[in-house]
Amino acid sequence: MGRRTPTIEIREDEVAVCVDEMALLGRHPEGGLYRAVYTPAWQQAVDTFTGWLKSAGLEAKQDAVGNVFGVLEGTQPGPSILTGSHIDTAIQGGPLDGTLGVIAGFLALRALKEAHGPPRRTLEVVAVCDEEASRFHSNFWGSRAIAGLIRPGEAESIFDADGISLADAMRGCQLDPSAVEKARRDDIDTFIELHIEQGPLLEREGVPVGVVMAITAIEQLEFEVRGRADHAGGFPMDLRRDPMIGAAEMVLSATKAALELGEPAVATVGKIRARPGSPNIVAADVTFTVDARYPDQARHERFVAAIADSFDAIARRNGLELNHKRLLYQPATQSTQELVATIKSAAAELGYPCREIVSGAGHDTQVLARTGVGRAMIFVPSVNGRSHAPDEWTPLPDQVKGIAVLTETLHRLAY
Ligand SMILES: [Zn+2]
Known part of the structure; x- marks a missing residue:
């Protein structure tokens, strides 16, 4: 079989523009970001992401809990391939945890659309509304909604530190808490999440891309x-x-x-x-x-x-x-072997060193895995292993490499 030459370039300046724009939203007075679900800063980030989708000609949809999906419709019917991550942050968190995966998915879909037009299989990018649970004890609220794992009445029973219920916070964002079950999706069969490593291994070994074998x-x-x-x-x-x-x-x-x-x-x-x-x-x-x-x-x-x-x-x-x-x-979540192999071969084709790695932190991927979807994650290095802190960072060239591997992976899966 001949080697295909990757034809899509992910540009550093385009990545930087997106990262910089999101990093302005939800600045914490004592440093870092605090973009908790259903706050004005979160709403700004959701609006910004939605604006990006529309400007790229991707269909934008918000579900019942506030997850935002960008859709690149396939020419064939069938379940979607989903990428993305969460758009909320930890308290005094950094600019990349979650957000880089959202940006990566957006840039990948935009680049694929521009270079290759409509895919055979529908591609979607999601900005998950709440993963960090930094305002409510909401335990993967956004991805649980997609997976249909939210209990009836749950939104009324969870409160933030000011005594505001999650349901009232939703209403404040024009979302109807009684409609939460409508967020459930049964038409997704693959989820690939790009995320920062949140540990020191990739940086220590000078490897720009990690393929996650399991979430601990x-x-x-x-x-x-x-x-x-x-x-x-x-x-x-x-x-x-x-x-x-x-x-x-x-x-x-x-x-x-x-x-x-x-x-x-x-x-x-x-x-x-x-x-x-x-x-x-x-x-x-x-x-x-x-x-x-x-x-x-x-x-x-x-x-x-x-x-x-x-x-x-x-x-x-x-x-x-x-x-x-x-x-x-x-419980532990194993990645889907075929997807791991696709990510590895995408990295090899691009000429980027790639290492198998285990995620020591929890992610939306493990929640969506409970619905039986194929899943895998791509990690990029964390400077000094830092995350959930204002100095959380990944060198821009490594951000770009991770996004390029994601793009090539989605190309192989959807076209
Ligand atoms: Zn995260």
């Missing part, structure tokens, strides 16, 4: 270690039941479990509290969280079980009581 399982548990509050002076060491000693051992044990399993296993104790919390009292109880992540589901489950077993043993040895509850659980 994420599990967060809260452990409560109970002992006995004794006087810090009156009680000798050997007569105490000090939960802080047990908790300290447990923190180290969780870390050891991750190191023993090896990359990309991670375990994090990011939150800890002792009660009553006084310098001169042995703690009565210590509560802490464990966030554990591994991209293979079966191994992830063994990893978490090993951590819990080691905690039980530590508690027994120290005469402590141990309780736990699960705070969050997201």
Whole structure:
């Protein structure tokens, strides 16, 4: 089979114009961006994106929750190939998390339309309304709406810090919360999301493009270690039941479990509290969280079980009581192998080094995957691995390479 020569050029200046325009919307007074769903800044970003679509001759549609789709109609009937990402940001977030995937999808569709005209299969780009949950505890609100995973009445039951319900916030943007189920799509069979890596690997290795093999399982548990509050002076060491000693051992044990399993296993104790919390009292109880992540589901489950077993043993040895509850659980998502292969060959054809990578963060892709669509992600490097911060950045040439790989991938799939 002969090699096709890519004919589409993604230009740095065109990418920069889009990134710069979006980076003006939702500036946080203390730095970075805060473009939370259904706020005026978010509405501005939605309007800007819609304007881009129209100016490129793409059909623009907003669904019931405010996701915006740009459509490049195919000549043949059948399900759509979707690309894009989310347009909201974390609090004091950066300019690229989510937004670069939206821009990438837009520029890819525009370039394909200009170079090749209508595709055989319908291509769509989506700006997902809310992924970060930075205003409401809304848990992938935008992509859950597309996947039909929003519970009836949910919009009325979620509130922001000011007590405004998600439903009222929707009404403020001329969206009808009783129509949420209309956002459900069953005519999409492929989703490809370009996103910043949010980790240091691509930059460290000097590789501009990552193809995501899996999105890690994420599990967060809260452990409560109970002992006995004794006087810090009156009680000798050997007569105490000090939960802080047990908790300290447990923190180290969780870390050891991750190191023993090896990359990309991670375990994090990011939150800890002792009660009553006084310098001169042995703690009565210590509560802490464990966030554990591994991209293979079966191994992830063994990893978490090993951590819990080691905690039980530590508690027994120290005469402590141990309780736990699960705070969050997201199973691992595997990418579709054929799409991974298409992305790799697109990168090879363009002459860009490409590396397999695992996503340690959650993404809209994992939610849409629950509907059974084919899915894959393209990562571009994060400078110093930084994200969810004002200094989040990807060098412009690497942004362009990622978008070019996305464009070539969509060309192979849709034309
Ligand atoms: Zn994101």
